[in-house]
Amino acid sequence: MRAFEYVVAASSAAARTLAREVDGARFYAGGTTLVDLMKADVERPRRVIDISRLPLAAIEQRGDVVRIGALARNSDVAYDARIVLHFPAVSEALLSGASGQIRNAATIGGNLLQRTRCSYFRETRWRCNKREPGSGCDALDGFNRGHAVLGTSDSCIASYPGDLAVALCALSARVVVEGNDGERTIALDDLYVLPGEHPERETTLGPGELITAVELRAERLHERSHYLKIRDRASFEFALVSVACAVELDGKNIAQARLALGGVGTVPWRAREAEAALTGAPPGEAAFRRAAETALTGARTRAHNAYKVELAQRAIVRALRSVCGTGA
Amino acid sequence: MPTTERPAAPAQPAVQLTLRLNGREATFAVEPDVTLLDLLRERAGLTGSKKGCDRGQCGACTVLVNGRRTLSCLALALAHAGDAITTIEGLAAGSELHPVQAAFVEHDAFQCGFCTPGQILSAVGAIAEGHARTGDEIREAMSGNLCRCGAYPNIVAAIAAVQRAR
Structure with a gap:
């Protein structure tokens, strides 16, 4: 690990000021991604700002909005009775991720900002446009079995690795961001940006902006x-x-559907056209397969990841069967 | 964000860190880049917590932080000021083994022993979390702890026995 300055932030405003002062500052919450990548020499912060003690860990319900503090631990959110009842996909996604030890340390805000597992990003001897802008991408013609097929570019095919964000994406979650001009709330969809020619830019967060909560x-x-x-x-x-889905049935038809995919996109992938294909249809194999094919229409595969198209389609059908109660 | 070359930060001098280590208050002079695991092993002399992968993948460094199992290799020591840390050295009550330790002996739940401190603390944490009630739950709850000797069946049996006795 390279030398860095460690400071404890006394407030979220202080944390943001500390972050703006230095080029290459990082917030420290659970540490599970940051410390790992610092050991890999992929993250090289000059200043690490410890925000872990800030009072941002509460899970609160006001009316029909459940607000999850950015510093709530993954395990606390996964087992929270309100989350389990109102948003089962969120609880399932959290419990499917990492290990018990990591879920006890990792926070909701940090989870959203976890970095890709692309091995060419995580090892500094390879070329990676995300890690070293303009250096090239060794994943394009490398071993790309785990890589994305949706939202890719000629610069980057790294998949977004998380589970939570996929579930939040399907459930139209909103992200509360504290910035220099106060607080703003954005759709989770609008937090992430496609790699395009600048895969080093992964989110719409500005310097010194801090995620303080997620709302559902x-x-x-x-x-x-x-x-x-x-x-x-x-x-x-x-x-x-991975597949996150939600449906509302009205009598014998699907009144509303939500569908998002993980593991196949460069960002958490909301499949809106597939949702539209499900709306008004009777729940069953025909509608599920049509939705699945629609969701993967734009897939662009490489040498080792073409299997993901069929796998994702089958996973969509299975997840929809399960959520509609038409068999697992 | 890119990993651009920037001048490294000047090394920060050690600062005082006080935490509760196995029930006793302890103070150390600690630099920012010292992980909780390195603090335990190299500053506190508690070498029971093992450095397996040092990257959060094997679970050998598992300790309890304020009663909850976590990976000490992925935590900066300075972020744990005031926290209560329990390592394998602090688990027994005097000469009486913790029930999970006793069950690991009873069920022969280890071979070389390297992963065992992490396995035991992870099991203590998992049981306290209340999600280690069946064989499947135990296997899922313990998936963050690798055992290269393959003692898994006996580890599951040991944890299940502690669960039954509760």
Whole structure:
């Protein structure tokens, strides 16, 4: 690990000031991503700002909005009775990620900002446009079995690795960001940016901006939600493909549907056209398969990840069957 | 954000850190880049917590922080001022083994022993979390602890026995 300055922030405003003062500052919450990548020499912060003691860990319900503090631990959120009841996909996503020890340390805000697991990003001897802008991408023609097929560019095919953000994306979560001009709330969708020619830029957060909370709306649609994760091992492994979905049934048809994919996109991937394909249709194989094909329409595959298209389609069908109660 | 070359920060001198280590208050002079694991092993002389991968993948460094299991290799020591840390050295009550320690002996839940302190503290944490009630739950709860000797069946049996006795 390279030398760095460690400072404890007394308030979120102080944390943001400390971050703006230095080029290359990082917030420290749970440490599970940051310390790992500092050991890998991928993250080289000059200043580490400890925000872990700030009072941002509460989970509160006001009316039909559940607000999860950015410093709430993954395990606390996963087992919170309100989250389990109103947003089962969020609880399932959190419990499918990492290990018990890591879930006790990792925070909600940090989880959203975790970095890709692309091995060419995580090892400094390879070329990576995300790590060293303009250096090239060794994943394009390398071993890219784990890489994205949606939202890719000629500069980057690294997949977004998280589970939580995929579930939050499907459930139209909003992210509360504290910045220089006060607080702003953005759709989770608008937090992430496609790699394009600048994969080093992953979010719309500005210098010194801090995620302080995530908000979810409790409604019938979100109660009937599910997260399905497909991976190489049964536990403690990142997704090859994952599906977050929610449906509201009205009599015999699907009144509303939400669908987001993980493991296949460079960002958490909301499949809006597939949602539209489900709306008004009777829940069943025909509608599920049509939605699945729609969701993967724009897929661009490389040498080793073409299997993800079929795998994602099957996972979508299975997740929809499960959430609609038409068989697992 | 890119990993651009910047001049490294000047090394920051050690600062005083006080925490509760196995029930006793302890103070150390600690630099920012010292992990909780390195503090335990190299400053406090508590070498029971093991450095396996040092990257959060093997679980050998598992300790309890304020009663909750966590990975000491992925935590900066300075971020734990005032916290209560329990390592394998502090788990027994005097000469009486903790029930999980006793169960690991009873069920022969280890071979080489390197992963064992982490396995035991992870098991203590998992049982306290209340999600280690069945074999499947135990296997899922313990997935963050690797055992290269493959003692898994006996580890699961040991934890299940502690669960049954509760």
